Amino acid sequence: MNNTSHNITIGDVAKAAGTSVSTASRVLSGSDYPVSPAKRESVLRAANTLGYEPNMLGRMLKTNTNPSIGIIIPSFQNPFYTQLIMGIEKEAMSCSYFPLVFSSQRSPETERNLINNLIKNRVKGLMISSIDDSPLAVEHFVATGGKVCIFESNYADTDKVVNAKTDMLGAGRTATEYLISQGHRDIAFLSTPFNRASRLMTLDGFKLAMANNGLPFSKEDIITVQYEFDTDSDLYELEAGRKLAGKFLEAWKKKPYTAIVAINDLIAYGIIQGLQEQNVQIPQDISIISFDNIPYSGLINPPLTTMDMPARLLGQRACRMITDSLSSNEDHNGITLSVSAELVVRSSVRAI
Amino acid sequence: MNNTSHNITIGDVAKAAGTSVSTASRVLSGSDYPVSPAKRESVLRAANTLGYEPNMLGRMLKTNTNPSIGIIIPSFQNPFYTQLIMGIEKEAMSCSYFPLVFSSQRSPETERNLINNLIKNRVKGLMISSIDDSPLAVEHFVATGGKVCIFESNYADTDKVVNAKTDMLGAGRTATEYLISQGHRDIAFLSTPFNRASRLMTLDGFKLAMANNGLPFSKEDIITVQYEFDTDSDLYELEAGRKLAGKFLEAWKKKPYTAIVAINDLIAYGIIQGLQEQNVQIPQDISIISFDNIPYSGLINPPLTTMDMPARLLGQRACRMITDSLSSNEDHNGITLSVSAELVVRSSVRAI
DNA sequence: ATGAAAGCGCTAACAC
DNA sequence: GTGTTAGCGCTTTCAT
Numbered sequence: 001m002n003n004t005s006h007n008i009t010i011g012d013v014a015k016a017a018g019t020s021v022s023t024a025s026r027v028l029s030g031s032d033y034p035v036s037p038a039k040r041e042s043v044l045r046a047a048n049t050l051g052y053e054p055n056m057l058g059r060m061l062k063t064n065t066n067p068s069i070g071i072i073i074p075s076f077q078n079p080f081y082t083q084l085i086m087g088i089e090k091e092a093m094s095c096s097y098f099p100l101v102f103s104s105q106r107s108p109e110t111e112r113n114l115i116n117n118l119i120k121n122r123v124k125g126l127m128i129s130s131i132d133d134s135p136l137a138v139e140h141f142v143a144t145g146g147k148v149c150i151f152e153s154n155y156a157d158t159d160k161v162v163n164a165k166t167d168m169l170g171a172g173r174t175a176t177e178y179l180i181s182q183g184h185r186d187i188a189f190l191s192t193p194f195n196r197a198s199r200l201m202t203l204d205g206f207k208l209a210m211a212n213n214g215l216p217f218s219k220e221d222i223i224t225v226q227y228e229f230d231t232d233s234d235l236y237e238l239e240a241g242r243k244l245a246g247k248f249l250e251a252w253k254k255k256p257y258t259a260i261v262a263i264n265d266l267i268a269y270g271i272i273q274g275l276q277e278q279n280v281q282i283p284q285d286i287s288i289i290s291f292d293n294i295p296y297s298g299l300i301n302p303p304l305t306t307m308d309m310p311a312r313l314l315g316q317r318a319c320r321m322i323t324d325s326l327s328s329n330e331d332h333n334g335i336t337l338s339v340s341a342e343l344v345v346r347s348s349v350r351a352i
Numbered sequence: 353m354n355n356t357s358h359n360i361t362i363g364d365v366a367k368a369a370g371t372s373v374s375t376a377s378r379v380l381s382g383s384d385y386p387v388s389p390a391k392r393e394s395v396l397r398a399a400n401t402l403g404y405e406p407n408m409l410g411r412m413l414k415t416n417t418n419p420s421i422g423i424i425i426p427s428f429q430n431p432f433y434t435q436l437i438m439g440i441e442k443e444a445m446s447c448s449y450f451p452l453v454f455s456s457q458r459s460p461e462t463e464r465n466l467i468n469n470l471i472k473n474r475v476k477g478l479m480i481s482s483i484d485d486s487p488l489a490v491e492h493f494v495a496t497g498g499k500v501c502i503f504e505s506n507y508a509d510t511d512k513v514v515n516a517k518t519d520m521l522g523a524g525r526t527a528t529e530y531l532i533s534q535g536h537r538d539i540a541f542l543s544t545p546f547n548r549a550s551r552l553m554t555l556d557g558f559k560l561a562m563a564n565n566g567l568p569f570s571k572e573d574i575i576t577v578q579y580e581f582d583t584d585s586d587l588y589e590l591e592a593g594r595k596l597a598g599k600f601l602e603a604w605k606k607k608p609y610t611a612i613v614a615i616n617d618l619i620a621y622g623i624i625q626g627l628q629e630q631n632v633q634i635p636q637d638i639s640i641i642s643f644d645n646i647p648y649s650g651l652i653n654p655p656l657t658t659m660d661m662p663a664r665l666l667g668q669r670a671c672r673m674i675t676d677s678l679s680s681n682e683d684h685n686g687i688t689l690s691v692s693a694e695l696v697v698r699s700s701v702r703a704i
Numbered sequence: 705a706t707g708a709a710a711g712c713g714c715t716a717a718c719a720c
Numbered sequence: 721g722t723g724t725t726a727g728c729g730c731t732t733t734c735a736t
Binding site: 007010011021022025026029057059061062063 | 716
């Protein structure tokens with residue numbers, strides 16, 4: 001086979017089939033425009049013997065459409081996002097949309113570049129868990145006529161997009177109430193910074209549950225670690241969790257905590273690891289609960305009690321919103337999709 | 353801002369700048385063709401005030417190039433692939449190539465579709481961990497002038513591509529020798545089917561180490577589980593591992609195994625889980641070692657002794673091969689890139 | 705240094 | 721039902 005042979009085009013096919021390019025196009029593009037069975041057949045055969053592959057670039061340029069939808073997540077390392085992607089992919093492919101998955105690597109700049117590239121490629125759908133502090137890039141995307149779905153961001157919800165999230169207020173509340181039901185009263189809340197709306201919601205759920213049960217809590221009960229970073233070889237969350245464990249150990253000297261709520265499973269893994277290194281037993285010495293229920297949470301020591309977040313389902317539903325508005329061209333902006341979390345009891349919380 | 357306003361093109365910019373489209377193109381496309389500073393300036397300003405975004409579709413169609421490289425992995429769920437992606441991404445972006453990541457979801461058909469879509473989009477670089485039994489799709493890709501790197505596949509290596517892998521023979525051997533050095537003589541090898549070349553290599557390493565140490569082994573020592581499948585909500589490997597545990601328990605009745613080598617960490621997690629459910633203690637009752645060293649392996653119970661595979665490094669190096677041959681247009685086909693694994697001792701193997 | 709014009713591969717009027 | 725043709729947005733000869 002000759003590699004230097006020029007790319008074969010629809011014109012070549014038409015010539016070989018003895019038809020016009022329009023006819024060839026009509027059959028090759030799957031148009032419903034009528035073509036006689038005979039011609040159709042010969043076009044198909046010609047295309048086949050020539051090994052014709054349609055050039056999507058030409059098609060997309062002409063039709064000003066792009067059957068892809070862009071997906072941007074902060075990291076491939078966190079199974080929560082990975083499951084989200086899988087939900088989106090499944091839905092997208094079933095609607096013949098092409099999922100284009102990118103990681104911003106937790107860099108706002110990379111995220112902006114990614115969005116810009118999407119614009120340049122005339123991609124019209126975007127689903128994103130944004131880590132940028134500004135909605136500008138996303139707004140730019142919608143200004144060019146794109147539909148977007150935001151899963152998470154550091155800025156306020158806007159009605160120019162569809163928002164999709166798990167009900168973190170409810171989840172935070174349920175988790176905390178479970179701790180309380182097991183007899184815990186002195187509970188610490190360990191988290192990465194509250195620049196993410198979702199983390200704030202979780203915290204609000206925690207506060208609500210405490211207040212509803214007449215349990216006091218102070219600012220000192222809320223422990224955060226200041227810097228987000230992406231180490232090259234490790235899970236960032238594990239590092240953060242270990243740092244959190246260190247800070248908690250300090251706080252523990254001043255107040256007899258019996259339980260921890262951790263902002264997510266990965267962070268919890270890090271906390272547990274940090275604590276165990278200091279010989280604190282879980283759940284004997286301290287209980288811990290968190291959020292996500294990623295696939296490893298039943299495997300670690302101790303098996304983690306956590307709130308299951310239906311990431312796939314969320315991805316699927318959210319994707320449907322976008323594919324819908326892409327094909328119908330009527331948007332669903334301003335609506336907020338919400339799925340709720342469910343308690344999964346394992347062994348990291350003990351009754352006292 | 354008016355959403356129905358037509359897309360602004362290079363022509364619009366040229367008009368606003370009072371230049372020809374050629375001049376506008378020369379500055380906007382970053383060409384090194386000489387343009388007077390004055391004109392350049394006015395083009396830039398016009399582009400900026402109009403909010404011009406170059407249409408990559410037009411550019412790619414005209415230049416017959418696509419600055420993207422396609423990446424296909426079997427699943428987003430396995431952290432090994434996830435780390436591989438991260439290595440590739442890093443390298444690709446540093447060379448201004450755009451990484452396009454897809455999951456075949458372990459479906460050969462999906463994989464073929466994905467490859468075909470890449471061809472249709474005139475993407476010229478492909479890095480793949482293939483699960484297809486046939487190299488046809490990949491060969492088709494190279495026949496259209498593409499460069500490809502194969503990490504893993506079920507078919508024989510070809511010199512039409514660059515192959516990149518971890519030295520599984522060496523890894524299998526090292527792992528087994530470690531077991532032997534700890535006093536183990538009756539060792540079982542648990543794996544998903546040997547349709548993957550890499551699994552076969554690992555097995556060969558195992559056999560080699562056994563033979564070199566004068567240790568007998570029979571077919572019965574090699575335990576596999578027949579079907580690969582992708583459950584919707586769980587890690588396929590965990591299920592497979594649990595099944596493997598069941599089969600091993602049977603075999604154990606007939607032969608006093610003291611150690612297991614598992615084909616990878618995720619499978620090992622499943623095996624451990626299955627064994628622990630039957631109250632077998634690890635490593636007291638049985639030792640286990642595996643391959644990958646994914647980030648969770650230090651966290652599970654017991655912390656897993658495993659061979660660390662430098663997935664990121666592999667991804668990075670392999671990507672460089674492809675970007676190189678893409679920009680230089682001289683290919684590196686036929687060469688095989690190999691990185692070697694390293695033993696990480698934790699607590700799942702005991703000396704006897 | 706600049707511009708006019710051809711053409712990448714495709715689809716969609718429009719005419720027949 | 722079929723074919724001719726314009727043109728999507730861009731780059732790149734080729735003149736000047």
